[in-house]
Amino acid sequence: MSRIAGIEAWLAVPGEWVESPNERRGGHSGVKLIRxxxxxxxxxxxxxxxxxxxxxxxxxYPTVMRERDALAHCLQLGVLVPRVVFADCRRWEGTWQAVLVTEALEGFQSLEDCYRQQREREWGAALHKAILEEVGRMLGRLNLGRRQHGCLYLKHVFVQLDGAGIRVALIDLEKSRIRLTRRQAxxxxxxxIxxxxxxxxxxxxxxxxGYRQSFPGTLPKGLVTG
Structure with a gap:
């Protein structure tokens, strides 16, 4: 399948908007949930x-292509992120058109939603502490590789709790980039955060x-304790 045919085939799959197209960066960007x-x-x-x-x-150049590269780099760093199924771009009527398709993190829930539902009450203090330590370890691995998320909210941090333990994943790395030093990241x-x-x-x-377990060294001033 050609690049153009691949883009058109994916755009033809019906779906529902979960992030309506917004206008910024000189164009439009939106997200649909599809099967x-x-x-x-x-x-x-x-x-x-x-x-x-x-x-x-x-x-x-389309921002989703930068996000595709960021997702690949995260996997190399041992940071869990959605798996890329398809990513490509083309010049369409003189304008860039791009598509990025990723697998949903099924079985995961954002920390923002967890706190909205007050799930920390059901977790208890010990499990809540373990979850936050794992979030720290994950972000430490990311920054150790000089990669900066760039737009970090709790809605971008996903957790899964099952018999295998605690798993933490990151989403929305469109603004992520590599810094000159790991300290900057x-x-x-x-x-x-x-x-x-x-x-x-x-x-x-x-x-x-948890962060210190992945990222050794001195932390930024004012962040040593809460």
Missing amino acids: GEAGGLLYRKQQIGHVYRSLIKPLG ANHDLRQ ARRSGWRGEQWNAFLE
Whole structure:
């Protein structure tokens, strides 16, 4: 199947908007929930004219292609992320068109939803602490590889609890990038999660305990304790 045929085939799969197309970066980007041939749930991010610019791509290139590369790098770093099923782009009527299809993290739930449902009450203090430690270990592995998530909210951190233990995954790496040093990546992401998580005291310290297990060294000033 050609690149163009592949893009058109995936765009032809019916689905429901989970993120309506929004206008930014000079174009449109949105996400639909679709079903694959085997019946599994997939997310299709589709874009028209939605680009980023860099020294390597000064004229602009679709942001989903940068996200595809970020997802591949995360797997190399041992960070769990959605599996890429399809990713490609083309020039369409003079404008970039791009598609990224990833598997849904079935069996996972975002920490934002967990807290909204007050699941920490059912977890208990010990399990809650273990979850936050695993979140810290995961983010530490990411930053150790000089990769910065770039837009870290609890809605982007997913957890799964089963007989195999605790698994943590990250989503929405469209703004992720590699920094010159691992310290730069750590400073950015740690300050974001500190500001947005709401973790204080024992919870914040549990997260940092896990983070230090993956990322040795001095942490940014003001983030040593909650």
